[in-house]
Amino acid sequence: MEHIVEIKNLKKHFGELRVLDDINFHIDKGDVITVIGSSGSGKSTLLRCINLLEIPDDGEILLHGKDILKGELDVNKHRAKVGMVFQSFNLFNNMSVLKNCMIGQMTVLKRSKEESQKKAEQLLATVGMSSFIGASPAQLSGGQRQRVAIARALCMDPEVLLFDEPTSALDPEMVGGVLAVMKDLAKSGLTMIVVTHEMGFAREVSSRVVFMDSGIILEEGPPEQIFTAPKNERTREFLSRYL
Numbered sequence: 035m036e037h038i039v040e041i042k043n044l045k046k047h048f049g050e051l052r053v054l055d056d057i058n059f060h061i062d063k064g065d066v067i068t069v070i071g072s073s074g075s076g077k078s079t080l081l082r083c084i085n086l087l088e089i090p091d092d093g094e095i096l097l098h099g100k101d102i103l104k105g106e107l108d109v110n111k112h113r114a115k116v117g118m119v120f121q122s123f124n125l126f127n128n129m130s131v132l133k134n135c136m137i138g139q140m141t142v143l144k145r146s147k148e149e150s151q152k153k154a155e156q157l158l159a160t161v162g163m164s165s166f167i168g169a170s171p172a173q174l175s176g177g178q179r180q181r182v183a184i185a186r187a188l189c190m191d192p193e194v195l196l197f198d199e200p201t202s203a204l205d206p207e208m209v210g211g212v213l214a215v216m217k218d219l220a221k222s223g224l225t226m227i228v229v230t231h232e233m234g235f236a237r238e239v240s241s242r243v244v245f246m247d248s249g250i251i252l253e254e255g256p257p258e259q260i261f262t263a264p265k266n267e268r269t270r271e272f273l274s275r276y277l
């Protein structure tokens with residue numbers, strides 16, 4: 035079977051700093067990959083490369099077998115197919131919740147206003163935000179903003195959705211609601227790559243867990259194996275901080 039995303043020998047430097055050092059992995063339809071690892075290990079850079087927010091120095095990023103780093107590519111269309119949810123939400127603060135979820139559909143996917151609105155309303159309902167359609171993002175809590183950001187990404191019918199520490203900026207009481215939405219999405223078959231420090235979520239929802247350390251994938255496996263019998267000493271040491 036062709037992978038949705040396949041990464042081959044991916045490398046990225048910032049100046050002298052080697053941030054991604056020969057990364058290889060893939061994700062298949064319906065998989066939930068969680069990426070764990072210490073701060074500075076390259077997790078965000080990996081997601082940002084897949085979303086073309088960073089351009090790698092070397093290697094391949096294949097989307098359905100086609101290298102996104104070669105030839106002409108419409109970056110906005112790419113980011114519709116490979117959506118991203120950020121730690122800091124990145125909503126448009128000058129637009130209502132509803133408009134936030136409509137604008138990309140209209141400009142990038144060329145959907146009509148009516149169709150975009152219908153889809154936005156449907157997905158805002160999915161994340162439990164129907165009653166905030168007319169609100170401005172500034173009026174919402176962090177957890178509510180993040181649920182809107184997830185709905186906005188879903189409105190683009192992504193083939194894969196990337197989450198970069200979606201709950202790290204939230205007050206503790208807001209984390210559960212966002213994780214519940216993400217669990218539902220995982221169960222519904224959405225293909226997801228999730229960078230997270232929420233080990234309970236990773237353990238419960240992941241198809242595979244990837245442990246990154248200093249720009250490499252040090253260990254990768256099913257959650258039962260990674261959490262109960264990690265092969266690498268560094269993985270064991272990292273996980274022991276969460277016990």
Ligand code: ADP
Pocket residue numbers: 048051053071072073074075076077078079080
């Ligand atoms: P993580 O998400 O795992 O915390 P990052 O991918 O954000 O790690 O960062 C990996 C390393 O690359 C860190 O040392 C970080 O300081 C560095 N880095 C990230 N982005 C840049 C950038 N735009 N310019 C220079 N260094 C960067």
Ligand code: MG
Pocket residue numbers: 077078079198199
């Ligand atoms: Mg990061």
